[in-house]
Amino acid sequence: MYLNLNNQSIYFQxxxxxxxxxxxxxxxxxxxxxxxxLIDLLKDEFTLYLIxxxxxxxxxxxxxxxxxxxxxKVVNEFIDSEKLAKVNLFGHSLGGRVSIKLAAHYPDKLSxxxxxxxxxxxxxxxxxxxxxxxxxxxxxYTVPNLFNLKEVLRQKFYxxxxxxxxxxGAMTETLTNLLxxxxxxxxxxxxxxxxxxxxxxxxxxPVKYAKQxxxxxKNSRLEIFDNVGHFPHLEKPERVVNYVADFC
Numbered sequence: 001m002y003l004n005l006n007n008q009s010i011y012f013q014x015x016x017x018x019x020x021x022x023x024x025x026x027x028x029x030x031x032x033x034x035x036x037x038l039i040d041l042l043k044d045e046f047t048l049y050l051i052x053x054x055x056x057x058x059x060x061x062x063x064x065x066x067x068x069x070x071x072x073k074v075v076n077e078f079i080d081s082e083k084l085a086k087v088n089l090f091g092h093s094l095g096g097r098v099s100i101k102l103a104a105h106y107p108d109k110l111s112x113x114x115x116x117x118x119x120x121x122x123x124x125x126x127x128x129x130x131x132x133x134x135x136x137x138x139x140x141y142t143v144p145n146l147f148n149l150k151e152v153l154r155q156k157f158y159x160x161x162x163x164x165x166x167x168x169g170a171m172t173e174t175l176t177n178l179l180x181x182x183x184x185x186x187x188x189x190x191x192x193x194x195x196x197x198x199x200x201x202x203x204x205x206p207v208k209y210a211k212q213x214x215x216x217x218k219n220s221r222l223e224i225f226d227n228v229g230h231f232p233h234l235e236k237p238e239r240v241v242n243y244v245a246d247f248c
Contacts, residue, residue: 002058005077006070011058012078013050016043020111020248022088023049023075025095027117028175029167031057034092038233041241046088046248051078053098055171065173068181072101079109086111088248092233093119093205097178103194104186112248113194116240117202117230120183121209187216194220195247197240199228221247 003010013032022042026034032050042048052059053071062070075098079087088111091099096118103113168175194217198210207224214222223243225232233240 003078003081005081006074007063008054008074009060010054010074010078011052013048015039015048015050016046018042018044018046020046020088021049021082021084022046022090022244022248023051023079025051025053025075025089025091025098026056027093027095028119029056030092030094033057035233037237038241041237042244045245049078049082049087051075053095055174061170062174065177067177068097068101068183069105071098072105075102076106076109079106084109088112088114088244090114090116090244091118092116093230094178096120097183100183100186100190103192104183104189107189107191110192113190113192114197114244114247115194115213116197116232117199117205118196118209118213119178119205120187121212122179122182184216187213190217191219193247195243196220196222197232197243198222198224199230199232199235200224200226201228202230204230 001012001014003012011032016039024032024035024038026032031052035048035050039048054060054062054066054074087109089099089102091097091114093116096115097120099113099115100118100120103110196210196214196217198205198207200207210222210224214220225236225239228235
């Protein structure tokens with residue numbers, strides 16, 4: 001099904017017969033299919049709303065470079081359009097980033113919050129990267145953009161520092177916006193009861209960020225899965241479902 005939200009065509013799937021609404025937001029380069037292995041395990045207890053975030057799956061590309069707040073506004077409008085009172089919200093990676101912003105700005109919309117391997121805390125740059133970013137800023141403000149050469153070099157530079165830039169395409173500026181925003185101030189504002197699920201071997205968002213989020217969110221609980229990477233819901237679906245069902 002499609003909805004027009006925040007001037008964007010958004011695709012979603014509604015599955016299940018449970019009384020409790022559960023919105024699920026996928027990670028970068030993923031879509032609703034990322035959660036298909038969980039549907040049969042959750043559909044009796046929850047009514048699931050699987051949303052393709054703008055720029056992914058069957059949803060429309062953002063008409064402008066999106067910020068985290070732009071994504072949160074889309075999800076907030078979705079909740080209103082479906083006439084949902086309070087929802088349980090599950091966000092993986094990028095979806096977690098959006099969920100953090102939504103919880104900070106629209107706390108009255110949430111019953112429970114589940115953050116799985118969530119992005120949101122900007123990593124500290126090591127000294128070599130700091131030097132490279134400083135060089136990039138000097139380059140940006142001092143070199144004229146002849147024949148669009150400056151923009152081409154800029155994209156090559158960022159792709160060398162962040163692998164997702166290599167495949168971002170039309171989403172490059174959106175990716176830049178997402179990575180540049182540190183959500184620590186938003187994490188401190190969250191009052192919704194929160195469950196953090198993480199893989200001990202997560203290389204994309206290391207477990208140290210889970211522990212930091214746990215310390216920043218007042219009413220939170222942290223579950224770390226041994227021998228699991230960035231996708232606990234794919235690697236240990238039954239265990240994830242057990243925690244989600246019990247928590248909600």
